[in-house]
Amino acid sequence: xxxxxxxxxxxxxxxxxxxxxxxxxxxxxxxxxxxxxxxxxxxxxxxxxxxxxxxxxxxxxxx
Numbered sequence: 001x002x003x004x005x006x007x008x009x010x011x012x013x014x015x016x017x018x019x020x021x022x023x024x025x026x027x028x029x030x031x032x033x034x035x036x037x038x039x040x041x042x043x044x045x046x047x048x049x050x051x052x053x054x055x056x057x058x059x060x061x062x063x
Contacts, residue, residue, distance in 0.1 A: 027058050
């Protein structure tokens with residue numbers, strides 16, 4: 001996943017090594033926190049629905 005995100009930003013001409021490292025960690029740990037919360041809430045959304053929501057949030061950051 002990291003390489004795909006990096007390549008996307010390189011292709012767009014917006015890649016910056018220092019910013020990318022911070023952004024990637026932010027997304028990684030944010031996703032882990034969201035998954036933890038989802039499990040704590042009893043997985044109210046289906047795994048597919050939850051994954052689509054999470055992916056949509058991350059994807060918007062790279063547009």
